Amino acid sequence: MTPHADPAPRADASGDDRALNDRRAAILEAVVNQYIGTAEPVGSSHVADAPGVQVSSATVRSEMVALERDGFLVQPHTSAGRIPTDKGYRFFVDHLTAPGVLGPLQRRQVAQFFDQVHGEIETVLERATGLLSNLTSYAAVVVGPSHESATIRSAQLVGLSPQHALIVVVLSDGAVEKRTIDLENEPAAEDLAAAGAHLDAHLVGRTLRGPWTAPPSGSRPVDHLVASSLSALESLGGELESDQVFVGGPARLAESFEAVETVRSVLSILEQQLVVVTLLRDVLNRGLSVAIGTEHGYEPLSSCAVVVAPVLVDGHNFGAVGLLGPTRMDYPRTMAAVHVVGERLGERLAGGHDGGH
Amino acid sequence: MTPHADPAPRADASGDDRALNDRRAAILEAVVNQYIGTAEPVGSSHVADAPGVQVSSATVRSEMVALERDGFLVQPHTSAGRIPTDKGYRFFVDHLTAPGVLGPLQRRQVAQFFDQVHGEIETVLERATGLLSNLTSYAAVVVGPSHESATIRSAQLVGLSPQHALIVVVLSDGAVEKRTIDLENEPAAEDLAAAGAHLDAHLVGRTLRGPWTAPPSGSRPVDHLVASSLSALESLGGELESDQVFVGGPARLAESFEAVETVRSVLSILEQQLVVVTLLRDVLNRGLSVAIGTEHGYEPLSSCAVVVAPVLVDGHNFGAVGLLGPTRMDYPRTMAAVHVVGERLGERLAGGHDGGH
DNA sequence: GGCTGGCACTCGGTAAACTTGAGTGCCAGG
């Protein structure tokens, strides 16, 4: 339901990209809307029937020729209807679609979700992917922040067995990292405690980048423990680069695409978390909220569109929520869903989180 | 199971599950092997060509009739070859398949994996799914232990901001759990520390089942902090039930099945971690290492087979590795892979952690 | 007696011929 009310994109045909006269825009809009619904090429007579197009099918046809010449539509074959190109979708998204609204049912789903959800950030983000994929029937992605700028708030050494201990590091963003270390010569409990305290004293305030050093403590066994802990912690540096990625509803992909081959390739992209993060980040950095078809440059996703919204916590970039569907997706609804969830998520995370209830 | 030289076992149709004479067994084996390779119904003449079957196609045909009558084979339609039923696969797995061996390439992959892999248990388990799905080209599942029997080794309270603190609990199995708590009235650092110490003193040794209580400490603000921490920790009880599940290579499912609908339903099963755990556990509990078709009772997985192996650490049940593929999977190879990885994983983890006594 | 080659038959799958109809481009007349 997007009864295009805005006459913003005005006159001038002249075959150029950014400007379509009202009639062509209306025709393009009708084609996109119908194609999204039916997944079948749209013929001129159907377009002529559409509200907002008051001309005959013959006129529609001639306009369609122009739209095809300018790259907004294509014909799968002669004597078939038209299908929007990526460029056609792009124009639709940029100029023809009013900021969509969620249906009452979906609105309620969102409200209910944020009422009920509780627990740690990771849990909330994880569940949010489920919410998004339910709202839209597409696959959802949520990216949490990296720990790049987080600093160490606490370091602690806990003995697990005579041979093993765990070094537990708490970060300023609430994340907890841990590493197991081998205890070669079964140190005394006091030494363990002393090493823990020593680590805590010298690591707090640092970032995960290191350097992983601490001054001598004066005790030989303690220094040994500290050294093993520090070397174990070195691998934490790697963690800071990898943001947290949550994927929800991959099964929805199999609903969105007919070809099993497409499903496979898209799924295997989703398995590579790094790629997913990069993709979302790229799109956001380019100031887009939608990337259609090949716009994002990932070959296997050329039949996909990605809808992204940032998650801002107290005005800072926290992460992103995204959605992966076919290029013929319901953009208004999807964009609305992604936008709302991203926003609510930001509010939620800003407002703090109670651990219970 | 002694091959009963009864040429036409006419009367005992249902009882002869495990009593197939050698020839029929050889024919069944040939059918399964060829069907696994080609995914197409196998005709009598192809079976007659198979090594191990020294009779003419006519004889094969008459034996196939018997195998069909007894439910080991079916014909998709008259005048087509035969394909194995679940029962046929079952017989194949139970009686006809030698403990498979990995190829040299795969053997190397496994060796390399266990040489290189490092890090925390979770990481290892996660990566193991990747290994398994690469080895077999099917989707892999690894289930880690629940924290049911783990006890608390340490509890610590870390301030994150004036309004928030984190309660961090280290378990005897090396897992770390955390909960955020809201600080209503910005307590003093000393109170926070005191509350942490108090919690540690009284929680260590308990299980996640609780009870989440601690005696009064004598200080009002400290008790308040302790109370909020304890109530936040209550939700940890839920965690102990949910074991850790890792899924690898879901994209492989799209390779295994032709019908996109099958892919979808199997994927959506894999999304439900609880179901996956239950499934694997059920199969193991029934003493099986393979569940074929409907044997596991999950309707949407009726075209799947599940191969499972336990992961034993120091003789104790740690978890399980599993594999999900089409019923027409390469059982010998898959079973070998799952078995080897489960075993090596157990050995690996035995070197790393105490299971708590 | 059981195995085998031979034979008639079945029937899914493919290909060719034909039909259908949605959709197009073009054009002449309002």
Place this chain on the structure above:
DNA sequence: CCTGGCACTCAAGTTTACCGAGTGCCAGCC
């Protein structure tokens, strides 16, 4: 400039025919 009309196109559906892999059955052979 729009429109209705018209001839044309071509994918998809339908019909028909055919091929051949595969079967069941049987008479003869070892």
